[in-house]
Amino acid sequence: MKRLSIVAALAATPAAAASGPFFSLGNTDFVVLIAFVIFIAVLVALKVPSKITEMLDKRAHGIETDLSEARSLREEAQGVLAAYERKHKDVQDQADRIVASAREEAQAAGAKAQADLDESIERRIQGAHDQIASAEAAAVREIRDRAVQIAVAAAGDALARQMDANRNSVLFDEAIQAVETKLH
Template sequence: MEFNEEFYVALGFVIFVAILLYYGVHNKLNAALDKRADRIREDLAHAVRLREEAAALLASFEKRKAEAEAEAEALVAQARTEAEMIAKEAHERLAEFVQRRTQQAENKIANAEAQAMAEVKAIAADAATKAAEILLTDAAKGAYGQKLIDQGIDGLKAAAH
């Protein structure tokens, strides 16, 4: 039997495999592959946990967002209500102010009219007094004037008692 190169290659391979088996390389390879498989399982489990945490966090943020939106809507509604109340109050105050100012103006006009009437009456009374004085001065000369003065003095004495 003749040994050619292929035989020697096959023999070398068998010896190589036998040496590997003798030193337990296959066990070491299995252990390394098992470790890698365990690490991959742990990584997958960790990824699942992270995904669950992310989903929980997302749900929490969505809940917070909904709460914040509801709170913002409530604040806007409250602000609108307050703005309407303030506007209504301002309108009422303005109407009250206008009414008060109108009343003050009417009172000033009435006072001015009363004062003008009093002045007119005073001027008329002064004019009447002067006219009466002129008439009486002309008419009350002499004995008739003395008689009127005496009657006035007697009237004052009677009124004093």
Template sequence: MLENSNFVVGIAFILFLGVLWWFGAHKTLATALDKRAARIKSELDEARRLREEAQTLLASYERKQKEAEAQVADIVAHARTEAEETAVQAKADLADAIKRRLRTAEEQIQAAEDGAVRAVRNEAIKVATAAAGEAIAKSMTPEKQAGLIDAGIAQVGAKLH
């Protein structure tokens, strides 16, 4: 039997295992494996906790993003409404300004027409007065002039008393 090398290697291996058993290598190995399992378990727990935190944080950011998008949509809608209202108001203001300017222009035209009519009338009065003066001066004799002066004085005297 000792001549067979497989048998000798087998016996040596069994003796080696026995020595390891005797010195408590199996306990050390089991303790090391238990520690490693515990460390792996704690790392998995930590990873699970971090994952849950990340999901919570992601949900929070997604909710904030949706709120921000809703606010942006509200702001854009409000800006559009204000722009439309401003455009309508600007059109109304422009129409009012045009009406005011037209009214002012018509008033200025009317005033200019009135001024021109007055000027023509005044000129016609001057011409008529001058023509009447010349006609009266040509047709008036000194006796007639004296009679008119006396009649005017009498009329003034009667009105003053």
């Protein structure tokens, strides 16, 4: 079947369809064949195939250059990405350190504030104790003073009842002599 289709394809050529001898200028197929051969010869004479090959080589070289440039750009982009990832990691680490430092400072400030509050409370308590002690001492002094005043008044009343004029002058003279002996 395959052979039959190949034979049929070859038999159906335009040269077979033309009437008359093949090598005459009246045969269109021969004229087309000559024009085609002349066209190919002109192309070869003008070195078109070498120019086309040269253009294709330039194109292939340009594509190779673009591919190598794309590879280098890709590698550079990967390097930049890695650098940014390192920077991101460094910045994240620094942010974590700053947060940890802020927490420590906040805890230290809280502890200092608590210590200051405890110290202030202790000072106020001590001040209250001092005021209480001072008030107690003042109350004791006032009671003693009052007791002394009452005792002096009571002694004065008792002496006034026991004293007469003679006894008074004798005691006065004794007091003056006691003062003189102590002064000299």
